[in-house]
Amino acid sequence: MIVVGSGPAGVAAAESFREQNTSGRVRILTTDRDLPYARPPLSKEYLRGQTDDVGLHPQRWFDDKTIELVHNTTVDGLDLAERSVRAGDRRFRYDALILACGAAPVAPPMPGGARARLLRSLADAAALREAAKDASTAVVIGAGFIGCEAAASLALRGMSVTLVAPETLPQEARLGSAAAERLRELVIQAGARYVGGVAVEEINDVGLRLDNGVTIDCDLILAATGVTPQHRLAADAGLDVRDSRIVVDTHMSTSTKGVYAAGDVALARHAAAGRHLAIEHWQDATDQGAIAGTSAAARGRRGMACQAFGAPSAKPRSSTTPGATATNAAGCSATLRASPCGTRPTTRLSASSPTMPTTTTTSASGLSQSGGLHRPMQ
Numbered sequence: 001m002i003v004v005g006s007g008p009a010g011v012a013a014a015e016s017f018r019e020q021n022t023s024g025r026v027r028i029l030t031t032d033r034d035l036p037y038a039r040p041p042l043s044k045e046y047l048r049g050q051t052d053d054v055g056l057h058p059q060r061w062f063d064d065k066t067i068e069l070v071h072n073t074t075v076d077g078l079d080l081a082e083r084s085v086r087a088g089d090r091r092f093r094y095d096a097l098i099l100a101c102g103a104a105p106v107a108p109p110m111p112g113g114a115r116a117r118l119l120r121s122l123a124d125a126a127a128l129r130e131a132a133k134d135a136s137t138a139v140v141i142g143a144g145f146i147g148c149e150a151a152a153s154l155a156l157r158g159m160s161v162t163l164v165a166p167e168t169l170p171q172e173a174r175l176g177s178a179a180a181e182r183l184r185e186l187v188i189q190a191g192a193r194y195v196g197g198v199a200v201e202e203i204n205d206v207g208l209r210l211d212n213g214v215t216i217d218c219d220l221i222l223a224a225t226g227v228t229p230q231h232r233l234a235a236d237a238g239l240d241v242r243d244s245r246i247v248v249d250t251h252m253s254t255s256t257k258g259v260y261a262a263g264d265v266a267l268a269r270h271a272a273a274g275r276h277l278a279i280e281h282w283q284d285a286t287d288q289g290a291i292a293g294t295s296a297a298a299r300g301r302r303g304m305a306c307q308a309f310g311a312p313s314a315k316p317r318s319s320t321t322p323g324a325t326a327t328n329a330a331g332c333s334a335t336l337r338a339s340p341c342g343t344r345p346t347t348r349l350s351a352s353s354p355t356m357p358t359t360t361t362t363s364a365s366g367l368s369q370s371g372g373l374h375r376p377m378q
């Protein structure tokens, strides 16, 4: 079995496949240079310098399960007829293939946009954190959850931070005015300045220029302006792709037998919702990966029960979740805990500040929960 991608979907897929199939070769091919890690802390505790411990599992965990991790390897082509994937001049054959390539941030389109830093991988976060050590002023572009969290975290490091976004209040259209106002307050409480209702026209040597004529000089610019699902491989190979995502059924099967997709790159049919949902959410990626791995292991095996995404009776299991912690923009810590018996983990945002209420979150699918302030992007 080959998995492309070492995010939560890819790791959960390999793990659940291995649970069902103890003899087949399992390989994860990944562009990433690092052992699989949790992304939620990258804009939170990690960026604030409060932890370096973001690993999902040590190398030994993979060795014990005989899951091979092939790092620094970008898959650049699929040959569905031959059942192989290409990475440069290397070819890897498979019986079952799981595409868990996630999503990638895009540089903002204005002149000089490529000068802005992006935040997705541990390498990005490490470079950003290092740059923050020598910087005293920063501008964060975009008031999605990652933008708000990163702005708050940089401000909590003691930097002078301005968060700029087109929305008067962060995410007002998605969250409503009351929640958006609260989010703005949280960012401000953390020490950042929120400048809404503006667009960035240009990024230059010294900072940036807004469309209201204001220029802001700064040492560091982070663009948190959205991500694109990594669907190109699948589209080029002729798999069914819609809205830049790979279309899968409730068992994570693509339009080609033996090929599955899970996580941010997938447009999965949700059994309870009765429709396909685009979700960019840690827990759903883990759940979908676990389902994809089980479905791949069940191929050709009669009577093996397969889970369905969103079916309340069948809860996928994965150990990529326990212990993962995340902290939101206000410093509120969210711990993802695995409940016993493979039920879904519950997440609590517990306030480290006495003014914050304790809240339980639910995901876009309405059935699972996530860490931190972060919610799925539409």
Ligand SMILES: Cc1cc2nc3c(=O)[nH]c(=O)nc-3n(C[C@H](O)[C@H](O)[C@H](O)COP(=O)(O)OP(=O)(O)OC[C@H]3O[C@@H](n4cnc5c(N)ncnc54)[C@H](O)[C@@H]3O)c2cc1C
Residues within 6 Å of the ligand: 004, 005, 006, 007, 008, 009, 010, 029, 030, 031, 032, 039, 040, 041, 042, 043, 073, 074, 075, 076, 100, 101, 102, 103, 119, 120, 121, 146, 230, 233, 262, 263, 264, 265, 279, 280, 281, 282, 283, 285, 326, 370, 371, 372, 373, 374, 375
């Ligand atoms: C800073 C940050 C904070 C976040 N905070 C939260 C949060 O608090 N709560 C929450 O629910 N979600 C959060 N998210 C979103 C969450 O991390 C994602 O939804 C989740 O990681 C998606 O998992 P995935 O496995 O689908 O993809 P990813 O985690 O993106 O993993 C994709 C993997 O595929 C690899 N890859 C891609 N293309 C190729 C290729 N061609 N060949 C080989 N390998 C390839 C990549 O290197 C990577 O290893 C956050 C994301 C970020 C970046």
